[in-house]
Amino acid sequence: MASNLSVLISQLNETLYSLDLTDLANHWINSSSEYYNVQKARGTLFPIQISLSLLLGLAPIILVLARKTRKRVEKPSKFEIPVPDEAKPNWKGKRLTPTDIYQPDDPAHIYCYCPATSQFLGKFPAHTKQDIDESVEKAKLAQLSFYSDPEFAVKRRKVLRTLCDFILRNQETIARVACRDSGKTMVDASIGEIMANLEKINWILANGERALQPSVRPGSSNLFMKYKKAEVRYEPLGVVGALISWNYPFHNMLGPIVAAIFTGNAIVVKCSERVRWSSEYYISVVKAALKVCGVDENLVQLVCTWGKDGDLFSGHPGLSHLTFIGSKPVAHKVVAKAGEALTPVVVELGGKDAMVICEDYLKNKGVDKIASILMRGTFQSAGQNCIGIERVIVAGEEKYYEKLVETLSNKVAKMRIGSDIDQSEEIDMGAMIMGGAKFDELEQWISEAVSRGARLLQGGKRYVHPNYPQGHFFMPTLIVDVDPECKIATNEVFGPVLTILRAASDDEAVEMANSTSYGLGSSVFSTDxxxxxxxxxxxxxxxxxxxDFATFYLCQLPFGGVKDSGYGKFGGEEGLRGLCNEKSVCYDRTSLISTGIPGPIDYPIANGKKAWRFVAALNQGGYDHSWWQKCKAIWTLATG
Known part of the structure; x- marks a missing residue:
């Protein structure tokens, strides 16, 4: 069943993101003709005869327009990338012991393994300062060539269409690579890695050029400056950088890359050591797409250092902008080092997103639909989502609250844990990337909540899988009646824990939602x-x-938080413009009028008093709200 669901989502992705107007027009013509013939045979044609005849008459015109539109769309170039052996079905790899990316006897290399099965995926050298310097320099040269290319606008669209086409044709491989390196399920990979990227690419193709058009501004409010036009132009910064987290290795990498390419920048991506293996495959996909579209593949670079060497990247003077996705402690270090080079940083940190369920919702809508939303919002990718549902705050009568709790408890109890990459078992949730100390922390927080009156209904501890005893599995957990001051209610869990709190009213629910130091996302459910x-x-x-849950992300709105969740935005129009130099340009509306320095204030000033009267009148005429005063000022200027 899980494999069937994965195939269904793949088909949905392909349907949603590969339609064009010609296909739509052909489908409409065929459907209309078939409907027309059926109604004629039934003798029920007359009520719709005129309208259908009109529609069928217009269909060829629509088809021609669609085909003309299609000619303006760059066709994707085809390319193929070898499938890594480790991503093939039923791959048998040895288990890494101990399961750690750092091996003391080989500190120069990063060791990669599957968090679900502990299978060894390969080792990669940790990059040095010299490696980073070389990557930035290559990107710099490639960017100059890319943006100065007369075909820049065409090529940037072609690269994105080529990537979109490759993703749609290789969904299973892309998902398998993500699953091997992160331990998630195929379905979770299809939703979080593939659909999210397809949406971003297609949104940029549809809206990116409009977002980057020069923005015409009103100009000066001064009457005497109305001959000037003012606008903001969006030009690339040069080489930008991105430090990305490990929870979505493909999506977190490709998002900054496609935004950088479309804005005319080069980009150097620093991936997490924990997903180094998959990042190598994904960067090879991007480079192949660039190359087949006639763009220097050095436009995009990948580096990976040990955490202790991260300053070599975040403080690099060759980077004009940084996007950081990660934790608050690391953000402090990144921002401090970037500040030395005066590099601007967008900081997207953790969240403690609350779902506020108002008093009227459960009473009027019941619990089934919202319970399903809660399950997906909490347990997607084993809860390792920055905008996952971290708290559920329920207001209203106890009987509705208990009904929701009962429904959720039954659902959580049926959750199956494991690895479905080889489709040898049906599972609902995969492994977590972090184990060990992370599991200790989760178990401590859950125990503290129980000691303060919470009810632990499901899970609450790590899970030793019979087939993968070294895997990083934590049981799907449901804990209810949680004190809002408990650690599990105030700290980011980033794991498969469904935490429910009760509120006496909607107002109290909002107060609880705002009570933590985080401010990334939230959701509100009400029938009003x-x-x-x-x-x-x-x-x-x-x-x-x-x-709804987290749909603001797929809608390509500017994404970012407040308080301890960071600052700045990526995504949407604001995200694209944030990767640009917002150049302010002012110029004459016509060559018939241009700026000259009036005699009274031309250096050397001949008469100071006269110069003062002139400027005072200039201010009066330009900014006084009274037209009488403006006229007097103009007279003064004219007569001296």
């Missing part, structure tokens, strides 16, 4: 949209979904 809107205004977060 206007009430949900009012609560949304009071939530101190960067993103809110009303009657």
């Amino acid at each position: 949209f206007h009430h949900a809107e009012e609560l949304t205004k009071r939530l101190k977060v960067g993103n809110v979904a009303i009657n």
Whole structure:
């Protein structure tokens, strides 16, 4: 069943992101003709005869327009990348012992393994300062060539279309690579790695050029400056950098890359040591796409250092902008080092996203639909999501609350854990990338909550899988009646723990939602949209979904948080513009009028008093709200 679901999602991705107008027009013509013939045979044609005839008459015109539109769309170039042996079905790899990316007897290399099965994937040299310097220099030269190319606008679109085409044709391989390196399920990889990237690419193709068009501004409010036009132009910064986290190795890498390419930048990506193996495959895909489209593959670079050497990257003077996705402690180091080079940084950190369920919702809508949303929002990728549901705050009557708890408990109890990359077993949730100390922390937080009155209904501890005893598995957990001051209610869990709190009212629920130091995302569920809107205004977060979960991300809105969740935005129009030099340009509306220095204030100034009267009148005429005063000022300027 899990494999069937993975195939279904792959087909959905292909359907949603590969349609063009010609296909749509042909489908419409065929459907209309078939419907017309059926109705004629039934003798029920008359009520729709005129309208269908009109539609069928217009169909050829629509088809011609669609085909003309298609001619303006760059066709993707085809290329293939060898499938890594480790990503092939039923690959048999030896288990790494001990399961750690750092091996004391070989400190110069990063050891990669599958968190679910502990199978060894390969080792890679940790990059040095010289490696980073060379990567930045290669990217710099490639960017100059790329942006100065007369075909730049065409090639940037072609690269993105080529990537989109490759992803759609190779969904299973891409998902398998992500699963091997992160331990997630194929379904989770299809949703989080593939669909998210396809959406970003297609949104940029549809909206990116409009977002980067020069922005015409009103110009000066001064009456005497109305002959000037003002606009902001968006030009590439040069070489930008991205330090990305390990939870979504493909999506976290490709998102910054496609944004950088479309804005005319080169990019150097520093991946996490924990997903070094998959990152090598994904960067080879991007480089192949660049090459087949006639773009220097050095435009995109990949580096990976040990954490202790991260300053070599974040403080590099050759980077004009940094995007950091990670934790607050690491962010402090990144921002401090980037500050030495005066490099601007967008910081996307953790979250403690709350789902606020209002008093009216469970009463009017029941629990089944929202329970399914809660399950997906919590356990997707074993809870390792920055915008995953970390807290569920329920207001309203106890009977509805208990019904929701009962429904969720039954669902969580049926969750199956393991690895489905070889499709040898049906599972719902995979492994976590981090084990060991992370599991110790989760178990301590859960124990503390129970000691303060919480009910642990499911899970709550690590799980030793019979087939993968070294795998990083933690049991799907449901804990309810949680004190809002417990560590599990205030700290980012980043794991498969569904935490439920009760609130006496909707107002108290919002207060609880705002009570932590985080402010990334949230959601509000209410059958009264206007009430949900009012609560949304009071939530101190960067993103809110009303009657849904995290859809603001797929809608390509600017993404980022407040408080301890970071600052700055990526995604959407603001994300593209953030990778640009916003150049302010002012120029004359016509060659008939241009700036000259009036005699009274031309150096050397002949008469100081006269110069003062002139400037005072200039200010009066330019900024006084009274037209009478403006006229007097103009007279003064004219008569001296």
